[in-house]
Amino acid sequence: MEDAARLLQLVVNGAAAGCIYGLIALGFVLIYKATEMINFAQGDIMMLGGFFAFALIAHFGLNYWVGALIAILLTAAFGFALDAVVLRRVIGQPQFAVVMLTLGLGFIFRAAAGITWGYDSVGFNTPFTNRTINLHGLILGQDNVSIIVGTVLLCGVLYLFFSHTRLGVAMQASSQNQLAAYYMGIPVRTVFSLIWAISAGVAAVAGILLSPVSMIDVNMGFLGIKAFAAAVLGGFGSIPGALVGGVVIGIVEQLAGYFLPAGFQEVTSNVVLLATLILRPQGLFAEIAGKRV
Amino acid sequence: MRYLFKTDYRQDTTLWRHRGDLFWYGLLGIVLLAIPFVLSEFYVGELGGVFVFAVAGVGMMLLAGYTGLISLGNAAFLGIGAYTDAILLTHGVPLLVALPVAGLFTGLFGIAIGLPTLRMSGLYLAIATLAFGSIVGTVFQKWDAVTGGFDGFAVPAPDIFGVPIQNATGIYYLSLAVLVIVLWFSANLLRTPLGRAMVAIRDSEISAQSMGIHLARYKTFAFALSAFITGLAGALFAHYVRFLAPDAFDVLLSVQFVTIVFVGGLGSLHGVILGALFVRLLPQFIAIIRDDLPYGIGRMPGLEPSLYGLVLVIVILFEPGGIYGRWIKMKRWFQAYPLKRRTSFRRQKSYARSERLR
Amino acid sequence: MSLFRAEDIAIRFGGIRAVDAVSFAVNQGEVFSIIGPNGAGKTTIFNLISRIYNPTDGRLFFQDHDITAVPPYRIAGLGIARTFQNIELFANATLLQNLLIGRHCHSTVGVLSQVIFTPAVRRAELKHREKAEEVIAFLGLERYRDTLIANLPYGVRKVVELGRALCVEPKLLLLDEPSSGLNVEETEGMGFWIEDIKKDLGITVIMVEHDMNLVRMVSDRVMALNYGKVIALGTPDEVQNHPEVVRAYIGGEA
Numbered sequence: 001m002e003d004a005a006r007l008l009q010l011v012v013n014g015a016a017a018g019c020i021y022g023l024i025a026l027g028f029v030l031i032y033k034a035t036e037m038i039n040f041a042q043g044d045i046m047m048l049g050g051f052f053a054f055a056l057i058a059h060f061g062l063n064y065w066v067g068a069l070i071a072i073l074l075t076a077a078f079g080f081a082l083d084a085v086v087l088r089r090v091i092g093q094p095q096f097a098v099v100m101l102t103l104g105l106g107f108i109f110r111a112a113a114g115i116t117w118g119y120d121s122v123g124f125n126t127p128f129t130n131r132t133i134n135l136h137g138l139i140l141g142q143d144n145v146s147i148i149v150g151t152v153l154l155c156g157v158l159y160l161f162f163s164h165t166r167l168g169v170a171m172q173a174s175s176q177n178q179l180a181a182y183y184m185g186i187p188v189r190t191v192f193s194l195i196w197a198i199s200a201g202v203a204a205v206a207g208i209l210l211s212p213v214s215m216i217d218v219n220m221g222f223l224g225i226k227a228f229a230a231a232v233l234g235g236f237g238s239i240p241g242a243l244v245g246g247v248v249i250g251i252v253e254q255l256a257g258y259f260l261p262a263g264f265q266e267v268t269s270n271v272v273l274l275a276t277l278i279l280r281p282q283g284l285f286a287e288i289a290g291k292r293v
Numbered sequence: 294m295r296y297l298f299k300t301d302y303r304q305d306t307t308l309w310r311h312r313g314d315l316f317w318y319g320l321l322g323i324v325l326l327a328i329p330f331v332l333s334e335f336y337v338g339e340l341g342g343v344f345v346f347a348v349a350g351v352g353m354m355l356l357a358g359y360t361g362l363i364s365l366g367n368a369a370f371l372g373i374g375a376y377t378d379a380i381l382l383t384h385g386v387p388l389l390v391a392l393p394v395a396g397l398f399t400g401l402f403g404i405a406i407g408l409p410t411l412r413m414s415g416l417y418l419a420i421a422t423l424a425f426g427s428i429v430g431t432v433f434q435k436w437d438a439v440t441g442g443f444d445g446f447a448v449p450a451p452d453i454f455g456v457p458i459q460n461a462t463g464i465y466y467l468s469l470a471v472l473v474i475v476l477w478f479s480a481n482l483l484r485t486p487l488g489r490a491m492v493a494i495r496d497s498e499i500s501a502q503s504m505g506i507h508l509a510r511y512k513t514f515a516f517a518l519s520a521f522i523t524g525l526a527g528a529l530f531a532h533y534v535r536f537l538a539p540d541a542f543d544v545l546l547s548v549q550f551v552t553i554v555f556v557g558g559l560g561s562l563h564g565v566i567l568g569a570l571f572v573r574l575l576p577q578f579i580a581i582i583r584d585d586l587p588y589g590i591g592r593m594p595g596l597e598p599s600l601y602g603l604v605l606v607i608v609i610l611f612e613p614g615g616i617y618g619r620w621i622k623m624k625r626w627f628q629a630y631p632l633k634r635r636t637s638f639r640r641q642k643s644y645a646r647s648e649r650l651r
Numbered sequence: 652m653s654l655f656r657a658e659d660i661a662i663r664f665g666g667i668r669a670v671d672a673v674s675f676a677v678n679q680g681e682v683f684s685i686i687g688p689n690g691a692g693k694t695t696i697f698n699l700i701s702r703i704y705n706p707t708d709g710r711l712f713f714q715d716h717d718i719t720a721v722p723p724y725r726i727a728g729l730g731i732a733r734t735f736q737n738i739e740l741f742a743n744a745t746l747l748q749n750l751l752i753g754r755h756c757h758s759t760v761g762v763l764s765q766v767i768f769t770p771a772v773r774r775a776e777l778k779h780r781e782k783a784e785e786v787i788a789f790l791g792l793e794r795y796r797d798t799l800i801a802n803l804p805y806g807v808r809k810v811v812e813l814g815r816a817l818c819v820e821p822k823l824l825l826l827d828e829p830s831s832g833l834n835v836e837e838t839e840g841m842g843f844w845i846e847d848i849k850k851d852l853g854i855t856v857i858m859v860e861h862d863m864n865l866v867r868m869v870s871d872r873v874m875a876l877n878y879g880k881v882i883a884l885g886t887p888d889e890v891q892n893h894p895e896v897v898r899a900y901i902g903g904e905a
Contacts, residue, residue: 232417232420278421303773486754486758496744501741502723505727505755506724
């Protein structure tokens with residue numbers, strides 16, 4: 001009974017961590033589906049979102065929900081501006097160039113955050129900090145549960161948005177064929193910027209949800225690398241896949257830390273990543289495409 | 294402005310375009326050989342470091358620039374080469390043997406990562422190599438028995454036929470020699486079917502196959518060659534830093550290699566040298582102007598990586614051809630004067646070509 | 652003896668039979684055209700022959716050898732070259748380099764010799780250069796020799812595709828819509844080249860084409876496809892007047 005409880009605990013922790021990976025991965029996938037760019041700075045945008053929330057809630061004293069919402073909107077606007085000002089200029093350049101560009105941007109974001117808020121970890125009060133839920137004798141941290149619940153809600157909203165609104169369908173069209181979308185009257189560049197905005201907003205949600213569990217600091221963007229593994233595992237073109245991938249990795253990591261000798265937990269996500277790429281590159285939810293010549 | 298009159302197919306098979314090129318390269322060679330006698334030890338040491346990074350840059354260029362295989366894990370190859378060389382030296386193997394052996398051993402790892410990634414393109418390959426680099430880095434840290442882990446690994450001082458090398462001048466000449474050899478190999482590749490096959494794979498895999506190019510063999514070869522050259526650079530690196538710490542071979546180092554190739558100018562060997570110069574001299578430059586920067590920026594911990602980032606961003610946005618591209622543009626401007634027009638170098642608008650359907 | 656033979660070749664993508672039990676034989680030295688409405692499976696047959704796709708049924712014979720399982724990179728070495736409908740040239744290389752890559756299957760020098768560029772490698776390079784120059788002279792591409800493909804107009808790129816395939820020195824040449832995107836004069840020029848390829852170079856040609864004038868000008872025999880099946884096979888006149896073909900292109904009475 002003891003072991004079962006501990007295992008369940010691990011699974012929940014893993015699922016919560018996995019949801020964060022999944023949310024960052026979601027941001028990756030959204031941008032990739034649209035523009036085929038990989039945003040190496042996605043983790044750092046999450047970091048910025050977290051800092052925005054910190055500034056609004058802890059510094060300016062706003063209510064948690066109000067502050068969180070404003071932070072999300074701020075980050076979304078930041079994402080929009082980022083695409084409009086910087087990334088639009090590199091459409092058409094080889095993919096490699098864009099990867100390096102976002103890497104460089106990540107560096108800049110970290111430095112800017114460091115200058116503004118310092119290099120220490122900070123946190124702010126949330127309704128979920130240090131509270132627990134009692135489920136039939138199983139004690140779960142409310143922070144972890146909030147992550148899982150929040151992620152599920154967000155994904156539901158996004159799903160409805162993409163499949164049932166005009167803008168969502170326009171986004172799908174632009175992601176498949178830019179030129180044709182232009183001909184159809186879709187303002188492709190604006191649509192892409194909006195996709196970046198959504199992606200940044202999702203990252204901000206991740207940062208805000210994460211803050212009660214692990215504080216906000218300049219290097220928290222390095223979770224982005226694990227989010228990669230999540231996106232690949234899920235299949236890079238698939239939105240539900242990103243989430244599933246994240247949760248799987250989160251849980252596997254926790255179990256690895258428990259069952260395997262010390263030091264193996266670190267490499268878990270990378271091993272999963274490599275294994276997926278080698279054995280089943282299309283991920284769990286495949287989106288295969290081949291070129292007709 | 295020089296006009297090239299070609300009268301023989303042989304002229305297209307040479308490494309230089311005309312007598313003028315030969316003259317300038319010769320002059321450069323003499324200058325480089327003379328530098329240790331003229332500059333102080335500090336500068337000679339720095340230039341040695343530039344050469345080491347340039348060798349690694351050539352390895353990266355062959356993979357990314359010529360074959361179109363983007364690797365974010367080349368730091369792993371550098372590390373494998375470095376540790377192999379250091380370990381061989383502690384067992385008494387002479388340097389001139391340890392160096393190529395380190396390269397060959399690293400080349401095997403290149404094959405090991407090349408084979409499973411054959412079907413991966415662009416992005417996925419970058420991620421896979423990133424993961425590979427991470428895993429190797431962690432192995433360096435945890436495998437104390439062999440690498441010394443976080444305690445580090447002191448590299449024995451080598452000598453060539455009795456002449457000690459572990460000083461700035463020795464490293465300078467050794468790295469220069471290796472760099473010249475490696476550059477010669479790479480330039481040779483480009484004028485042979487092998488190099489053309491690599492370029493073909495970069496531009497269109499399907500028609501490369503239809504022309505008889507065995508994709509798997511050539512991609513694996515590209516990885517093996519790149520790993521071999523980076524392994525050589527690693528061995529040189531070991532003697533340059535004299536003390537190996539496992540966390541030196543991390544993602545940031547791989548990014549530095551990519552930066553070399555990028556900032557220098559993708560696809561050109563000249564670019565590698567310029568890129569290596571840039572990457573190695575930037576920290577020095579920062580150190581010099583650090584105190585003069587306003588608002589205490591100079592004392593900011595993240596200054597160096599953020600400047601890297603800034604330069605990367607600026608280069609990609611405004612000068613995708615890199616430093617070498619800018620150099621060529623300036624040269625053309627001077628050559629065409631006064632016929633240059635504002636639109637001479639305007640980039641064409643391009644629509645993103647989907648890489649999902651290669 | 653036929654140079655090339657397809658026996659009941661078929662391929663399915665999911666539920667779609669792109670090519671359905673197609674059989675034909677091509678004789679040495681003839682120009683054999685494949686026509687049909689869009690989506691009939693013509694390019695798919697080419698992809699099967701150059702082994703980019705694996706057939707789900709049937710067999711392919713080249714010079715009486717079964718090539719159904721040969722990997723795609725061996726096809727050029729056997730003597731089969733092809734062009735692509737949507738140009739698949741190496742865009743960041745010069746015209747000359749593209750043609751030289753076409754010579755790849757004739758390369759005999761080893762890796763190590765190439766890395767140190769031995770005199771033998773240099774001699775081989777010069778020989779390949781001569782062959783490529785023959786093709787350049789044949790097609791009149793001299794002025795574009797050192798231009799990057801990305802800077803060439805579409806019509807020229809089509810010709811370069813042809814040139815690259817010729818550099819393979821094939822016995823069988825697969826031309827996929829050689830005249831698409833070309834104007835009337837360029838198409839006529841293409842027709843003359845195909846005739847020269849057949850008569851002077853002795854190369855057998857299989858051609859997928861829509862332009863019926865070109866087809867009639869150069870072809871010895873024609874095969875018409877519709878929905879992946881053969882609906883007619885014979886001389887150009889026979890096929891053009893075949894009621895099935897007329898129905899496929901123009902439609903019949905309700």
